[in-house]
Amino acid sequence: MKCPNCGFENVESANFCTNCGIPLKQIIIPERRIVTVLFVDLVNFTRISENKDPEDVLNMLNKIFETIEQIVYKYEGFIDKYLGDGVMILFGAPVAHEDDMERAIRCSHEILSNVDKLTEELTEDIKVKISINNGYVISGYTGGSRKQMYTVIGDTVNVAEKMNDLAPPNSIIVTEKIVEYTDHLFEYKPLGQFNIPGREEPIFLYEYVKPKLLEYGSIPTFKGKLVPLVGRKKEFERLQNLLTMVENGNGVSAAIIGEAGVGKSRMKYEIKKFCKEYKDFLILEALCKSQSKESAYEPFMEIIKALAEIKPEDSKEVRKIKLHHIFGKYNVPSVSEQVIQNLLGLEHDFKLKEKSDIFEAFFEIFKSLSQNKPVFLIFEDIHWIDEASLDLLKFLIEKTANLRIFYLLTYRPTKTILLPELSLTENIMLQNLTKEESEELIKNLLEVQELPAEFVNLVYSKTEGNPLFIEELIERIFRDGFFQIKDGKLLLTRSLSQASIPDKITNLFLQEIDKLPTDTKQVAKIASVIGREFNKRILQEIWQREDLEFHLRKLEESGIAYADKTKEDYYIFKHSFVRDAAYSLLPKKEQKELHKKVGEAIEKLYSNHLEEFYESLAYHFELGEVLQKAFYYNYKSGVNLTNIRMYSAACSKFRKAEEIFQKLSDLRLEIDKETIYDLFYQYAESLMKVGLFHEAEEKIQKAILIASELKESYKLSNCYQMKIQINYLSGHINNLLANLETFKNYLPLTFYEIYKTYATLEKNPYEFEELSTETIIKKMKNAKPVEFAKFIELNIEHIHNLGGKELVNNLLTLLDDIESKVDERSFPEFMLSKIRILLDSSQYDSAREKIEASKNIIKKEYDEINYVRLLIFDSIVKREQGEFAQAQKLLNMARSIAEEIPNQFFRGNILYNLGVLNLGYLGERFGALTNFAASMEAL
Secondary structure, rough: OOOOOOOEOOOOOOOOOOOEEEEOOOOOOOOOEEEEEEEEEEOOOHHHHHHOOHHHHHHHHHHHHHHHHHHHHHHHOOEEEEOOOOEEEEOOOOOOOHHHHHHHHHHHHHHHHHHHHHHHHHOOOOOOEEEEEEEEEEEEEEEEEEEEEEEEEHHHHHHHHHHHOOOOOOEEEEEEHHHHHOOOEEEEEEEEOOOOOOOOEEEEEEEEEOOOOOOOOOOOOOOOOOOOOOOOOHHHHHHHHHHHHHOOOOOEEEEEEEOOOOOOEEEEEEEHHHHHHOOEEEEEEEEOHHHOOOOOOHHHHHHHHHOOOOOOOOHHHHEEEEHHHHHHHOOOOOOHHHHHHHHHHOOOOOOOHHHHHHHHHHHHHHHHHHHHHHOOOOEEOOOHHHHHHHHHHHHHHHOOOOHHHHHHHEEEOOOOOOOOOOOOOEEEEOOOOOOHHHHHHHHHOOOOOOOHHHHHHHHHHHHHHOOOHHHHHHHHHHHHHOEEOOOOEEOOOHHHHOOOOOHHHHHHHHHHHHOOOHHHHHHHHHHHOOOOOOHHHHHHHHHOOOOOOHHHHHHHHHOHHHHOOOOEEEEOOOHHHHHHHHHHOOOOHHHHHHHHHHHHHHHHHHHHHHHHHHHHHHHHHOOOOOOOHHHHHHHHHHHHHOOOHHHHHHHHHHHHHHHHHHHHOOOOOOOOOOOOOHHHHHHHHHHHOOHHHHHHHHHHHHHHHHHHHHHOOOOOOOHHHHHHHHHHHOOOOHHHHHHHHHHHHHHHHHHHHHHHHHHHHOOOOOOOOOOOHHHHHHHHHOOOHEEEEHHHHHHHHHHHHHHHHHHHHHHHHHHHHHHOOOOOOHHHHHHHHHHHHHHHHHOOHHHHHHHHOOOOOOOOOHHHHHHHHHHHHHHHHHHOOHHHHHHHHHHHHHHHHHOOOOOHHHHHHHHHHHHHHHHHHHHHHHHHHHHHHHHHHHO
C-alpha cells in the first residue's frame, strides 16, 4: 500500500505508514491527543516571488519544502499541511513519542540552519520563523464525502499559528510549557508577555537560543539536583564486581533490563561515575535512538567519533586527521582504519567485500584499545538498535570473551533482543521500587523528613514504584499546587484524586498504543473505560463483534495488557498509566457515552448479584451523567461498606451521593424521601464512627427533618438516639443531658437510663460512693452486653479506685459469662472493650490471649477502625513485656492506616504511645518530644 503523503511502499495490512506515520486507513473516531504544533513560515517570500516566473517560484518553494520535509521525517514528525509559503508540522499525532517536544525543537533548529544554507545556494534573502506550542487537540479527518484530510484542531493550534506573527526572522519562539519540559536540554531567552488575538489572558513567550552543552550520557535531574540512588544496592554491587572481573582479564557483558522509567539510565550513570572515580578504564558510550533504526552501525560510529573526538562541524580532512591520530595512538591496523573511513564517508576508493570486513575491523579496534587499558563500552536503549549493529554486538561479545572489555547494555524487555547465553553474561532485571523505597525516594526528592500516608499511598498506587513516574508525578502535582513544603513537612492543599497524568508519561505509553492496528486500538480505548482491570464479557457487550479474541491477543502480544491468571475472563493493563493514556485519547463526549454503556452492560450481565458491582456502577453512571442511577449506586455502595464496618470508605460514598442528590434537586428530579432519610442516617452513623462528630450532627439533623416530614416516630427515635450518642462521644455532656430530657418520650427506657448514668458519672465520678458488682448490674440491668462492656471500659479507673482489683476481676468474669450472648456485628467492639479493661488492670498476659483471639475476627479489610485499635492494644502489651522493636513496628503500622481515616483521636493516641515508647523504653528524647508535640496537635 503506497503512502499518499510520502510515497513509501507499505505492506497491505499496514494501518500507518512505517516511514512518515500518516494513517493509511481513515480513522473515523476522533482522538483527544497531546500534540506539539510547529508553524514554519518563509519571511519575504511574497516580495521575492513578485518579479519571478510562477514556474521558478514553484520550483524554489518545492526545493525548500523538500528540505523541510526530509528533516521532519528524520525526527518522525508529521506534515499536517502546506499553507502557501508555510508549513504546519505535528509531533504527537498521528503517532506519539515520549520526547515529542525535544524532537520538535531539534527539528526546528535543523530547519533554520538547513534553509539558511539552501537560500545561499538560491541567492535569495529568504528567512524562516518558527512558532511552537504544546497542548491538547482533537485529531481526526475533516472534509466532505469526496475529499478528507487528517488534521488536528483546537486552541493549541490557533495559538501556535498566531504566535508566528510575533516571531522575528530566523527565530524559534515557544510557549512556557515547552520551556518547562525541555529547559534541561536547551537554552531559552525570555521575551515577555504577549496578547494573542482571541485570548483573554496574555501568554509568556521565549526564544530558543541553542542546545545546552551536556556531558554525554548525563541524566535529567529533579529541581536541579540528583537525589541518592534508592533500592538498587544489590544490582550496583553486582556491576562493581563485574568491573573487577574485567580488570582481572575477563571479557564481560551485562544487560540492565527494565521497563521505561525503572532506572536503567540512572544505574548506568552511577556505575560509570564509580568507574571514573575508582577505576582506570577507557569509557565509551552510545545512545541508540528510535529515529536512527534505519541507520546501519550508527551506535558504533558514535563510539568511534567519541574516541577520536570528532565534532559535527569538523570537515572531512579534519575527521581523517583525528581518526588517523587516535588509531595510530592505539596501534589499530591500517585496514581497520580504512573500513571506518569508508563507513564515515571519508574513503571512497576502498571497497568493502562483505560485512565480515566491518565486524573484523571493529574487533581489531576494540582489541587494540583493550591492550592499553580495560575498556568500558556502554550501549544505551538497544531496544532501538538497528539490525546490523545488533548482529555486530553479538559477534563482538562472543569474540572478545578473553579481552578486557566490559559491555554494558540497557534495554526494555523485548523479543527482538536475544543476546548470546555466555557464562560471563549477566542479566540484571530492574524491578519497580517497594512502597518503602518509593517513600524514601519521595523524601529525597522533596527534602522532607515526614510524609502523610495518604500522599505516599496515592503516589505509590499511581506509579507502582516506577522511579521516573514518581519524579514526573511529584513534579506535576507540585507545579499544579497540590502541596506545599513548610518547615520540612509536606502539607496537602488539594485532593490528590484530582491529579492528572503527566504528559511525558502519557506519550511514553501512547507511542506503544499508537502502533496497534486501528480496531485493536479502539478495543484498548473501550477497555480503558471499564478500568485498569477489565472484564471480557463487559467488553464484548460493548464491542458487539466476533473478533474480540483476536484483538485481545494483539493487546497481549504488544505488552499493553495481559490476561489475569487468577480470574477467568479478566484482563489487566500492564500499568495504570497505560490505561490512563488509552483513556486520554477518547473525546469527552465518547467517554461519557462509553461509561453509560459499561454501566448498562454490568446491569444486564450481573443482574442476579448487582450488590458486588455497586461501586463500579456508581462510578460509571456518574461519569456517564446518568445521575439518578449514580445517586442510587453510591448510596447502596455506602450501605454495603457500613455493613462491613468500612466507615471511612462509606463516608466517601455517602458524600458523593449527597452531592449528586443536590444536582438532582437543582434539576427538579426527585428521589423518594425514605431513601434520602436512610442516606443521611447512615451517613451520620459513619461520620460518628470515624470521629467527625460535628459533621455527623449536621447529617443527623437532616435525617430528623425528613423523619418529621414522614411522621414516623421510630425513625425519629433512632435519630434522637444517635444525636445523644454523638453528644456523648464528642464530650458535650450538657447537650446530652438536655437532649435526654427533650426527647425522653421518643427514647427507649433502657437507652435513657444508660446514657443518664454515663452523663452522671462524667459530671461527677464519685456519684456512687460505694461500688460493687451488684450496684453496677443494677445500673446496667437493661443494657446490651456490648453497652455493659463499654460502660466498664469507660469507668475502669473509677471502678478500680473504689472497688479494687477484686471488683474488676468480678466484672471481667461477668463479661466472660455474657460473651456468648453478643451478636456477631457487636462482637469486635465487645472484645476490644474487654482488652482495654485488661490493659488498664495491668493483666497483660490475659490481654495478649484476647488480642491473638481477636486477630481472627478483626481484619483491616473489613473493619479498619477497630483494626487500628487492636494494633494499638497489641503494641501496649508488647511494650510492657519488653518487645520494644515489635511495639514500635505495630504503632507505625497503625499510624500508616490511621492517616487514611479522618479521626484525629486515633492519630493522637498512636503518636502519644510512640512518645511513651521513645521516652520511657528506647531513650529517644528527641523522638519522644516530636511525637508528644504532634499528639497534642492532633488531639
